[in-house]
Amino acid sequence: MAVSGSKEFEIAADPATVMAALVAVERLPEWSSAHKSVTVESTHPDGRPHRVRMTASVVGITDEQVVEYTFDGDEKVVWTLVSSTQQKQQDGSYVLTANGNGGTHVAFSLTIDPRIPVPGFLVKKAQNMALDTASKGLTKFVEG
Numbered sequence: 001m002a003v004s005g006s007k008e009f010e011i012a013a014d015p016a017t018v019m020a021a022l023v024a025v026e027r028l029p030e031w032s033s034a035h036k037s038v039t040v041e042s043t044h045p046d047g048r049p050h051r052v053r054m055t056a057s058v059v060g061i062t063d064e065q066v067v068e069y070t071f072d073g074d075e076k077v078v079w080t081l082v083s084s085t086q087q088k089q090q091d092g093s094y095v096l097t098a099n100g101n102g103g104t105h106v107a108f109s110l111t112i113d114p115r116i117p118v119p120g121f122l123v124k125k126a127q128n129m130a131l132d133t134a135s136k137g138l139t140k141f142v143e144g
Contacts, residue, residue, distance in 0.1 A: 009106050010099060025038050089113035110131070
């Protein structure tokens with residue numbers, strides 16, 4: 001059963017700076033404790049990551065996954081699951097908007113569908129951890 005969640009938050013940096021942090025997927029383990037390793041397998045013509053292999057561990061479940069990223073300037077990044085040992089589906093996005101104060105309003109959304117039956121409370125816990133990491137981890141990484 002797929003579960004979806006979203007979170008909106010502010011970062012005290014312009015959208016280009018926030019996007020630069022998101023583009024640096026190989027640095028994901030620095031701000032997301034769930035991500036153990038990240039390898040960029042291919043890039044878009046502009047050098048941004050396209051296909052990325054990663055190992056993530058959440059609520060005691062380790063997943064080897066491959067995702068594909070697409071970008072819309074410095075405003076949006078979207079990823080879709082290509083393969084995974086633990087998930088049937090994963091779709092996520094960050095939408096960045098200048099907030100008028102020199103900062104960025106971030107809208108994060110994530111949908112996951114575990115491959116194996118997982119108790120609902122564990123799926124919810126994993127989802128909440130992902131939403132928390134997306135906001136607090138990314139904010140700390142960007143703002144220093």
